[in-house]
Amino acid sequence: MNTSDVIYLDHAATSWPKAPGVADVMLEILNRPSGSSGRGNHAMALQAGRTMFNTRAKLAKLFGISNPNDIAFTSNTTEALNLAIKGYVKLGDHVIATMVEHNSVRRPLEFLKRTIGISVDYLSISEQGYFNLDDLQRAFRPETRLVVCTHSSNLLGSILPIAEISKLAHEHGVVTLVDAAQTAGIYPIDVRAMGIDMLAFPGHKGLLGPQGTGGLYISPELDIEPLLHGGTGSQSEEPEQPMVRPDRYEAGTANTVGIAGLGSAVAYVLEQGVEQIYEHEWNLTQMMMGELNKIPIISLLGPELGQPRTGLVSFNVKERDAAEIAFTLDRKFGIAVRAGYHCTPLGHKTAGTSAGGAVRASVGHTTTKEEIEAFIAAVKFIVK
Numbered sequence: 001m002n003t004s005d006v007i008y009l010d011h012a013a014t015s016w017p018k019a020p021g022v023a024d025v026m027l028e029i030l031n032r033p034s035g036s037s038g039r040g041n042h043a044m045a046l047q048a049g050r051t052m053f054n055t056r057a058k059l060a061k062l063f064g065i066s067n068p069n070d071i072a073f074t075s076n077t078t079e080a081l082n083l084a085i086k087g088y089v090k091l092g093d094h095v096i097a098t099m100v101e102h103n104s105v106r107r108p109l110e111f112l113k114r115t116i117g118i119s120v121d122y123l124s125i126s127e128q129g130y131f132n133l134d135d136l137q138r139a140f141r142p143e144t145r146l147v148v149c150t151h152s153s154n155l156l157g158s159i160l161p162i163a164e165i166s167k168l169a170h171e172h173g174v175v176t177l178v179d180a181a182q183t184a185g186i187y188p189i190d191v192r193a194m195g196i197d198m199l200a201f202p203g204h205k206g207l208l209g210p211q212g213t214g215g216l217y218i219s220p221e222l223d224i225e226p227l228l229h230g231g232t233g234s235q236s237e238e239p240e241q242p243m244v245r246p247d248r249y250e251a252g253t254a255n256t257v258g259i260a261g262l263g264s265a266v267a268y269v270l271e272q273g274v275e276q277i278y279e280h281e282w283n284l285t286q287m288m289m290g291e292l293n294k295i296p297i298i299s300l301l302g303p304e305l306g307q308p309r310t311g312l313v314s315f316n317v318k319e320r321d322a323a324e325i326a327f328t329l330d331r332k333f334g335i336a337v338r339a340g341y342h343c344t345p346l347g348h349k350t351a352g353t354s355a356g357g358a359v360r361a362s363v364g365h366t367t368t369k370e371e372i373e374a375f376i377a378a379v380k381f382i383v384k
């Protein structure tokens with residue numbers, strides 16, 4: 001398929017195109033002599049270690065993290081969330097989450113509920129995706145140890161007040177875990193200013209890096225258990241996983257090629273500026289919403305026009321199947337959107353769309369007004 005054949009409006013799943021230069025950097029690593037980070041002292045292994053550190057340093061700059069070694073690389077957000085949740089939550093703990101969490105938060109929590117015995121409250125969220133801090137205040141119990149919250153709903157696009165949530169959590173001596181799958185590289189994040197103890201992020205969405213990359217920031221004040229145990233190339237004589245970071249959380253040979261690509265992508269995001277990327281995407285969502293709003297049989301999900309939101313717009317067409325709309329957009333018009341439940345059944349319960357899911361169109365750094373116009377024209381054709 002040629003680039004000119006598609007209008008890609010599924011950036012919330014994974015971004016495309018990636019940042020300029022990402023593919024070149026990855027190809028270069030594959031084509032030149034290269035070793036494995038932490039495995040050996042020869043020049044090629046050391047170079048691989050430097051590549052990994054450079055990406056960590058760029059991510060640290062982007063997220064306001066003091067020590068790049070407090071970031072552990074993972075293969076996606078899901079792995080980062082599993083590392084954080086399974087590494088921190090213990091028997092008898094109470095966890096507070098929300099009704100717009102992705103299955104990558106809900107399923108590890110439900111697994112721990114069933115296997116080790118924890119309790120979880122999913123706080124209600126308004127139909128448009130807003131959070132009530134009073135509900136959070138009331139939810140704390142003596143055994144609460146974690147508040148886990150998505151930064152932005154992948155169905156509604158609403159942005160949750162992380163700084164306020166963290167402040168309340170800390171007043172109760174509770175740690176915060178933020179799922180930044182929909183905001184990393186798209187909406188400003190500063191772990192210090194926002195009081196985030198753990199931040200799970202994808203490399204392959206708004207950071208514009210390759211699939212198979214992601215990470216978890218873990219505050220230096222926390223020691224969580226590793227998810228994987230095995231070779232780190234360090235303290236090999238010890239039977240236990242080393243305490244030193246990032247080795248503690250990165251067992252096995254790293255995805256050096258992907259992480260190099262991610263480093264190049266983050267450099268691009270830093271150069272463009274997250275605020276500028278957000279503004280570009282927000283303007284496009286407003287244009288899309290304005291036009292979709294003119295079609296009486298279309299109902300939009302999430303915040304009203306004019307309100308902050310990440311670059312996605314979910315909608316339904318009266319008495320039409322969301323999957324059929326997405327299928328026709330793809331097959332007839334070459335426009336890629338996503339339909340269905342978006343891995344967030346709780347989010348659909350919140351939005352009142354459990355029956356059939358919704359169509360979600362999500363924009364990215366290269367999406368143009370002309371592409372939005374073509375999308376709107378195609379939707380009008382399909383629904384008329």
Ligand SMILES: Cc1ncc(COP(=O)(O)O)c(C=O)c1O
Nearest residue numbers: 076077078102104154179181202
């Ligand atoms: C809010 C949210 N959390 C978690 C995930 C899982 O991300 P990944 O595919 O990087 O594991 C997604 C993916 O769409 C998401 O939107």
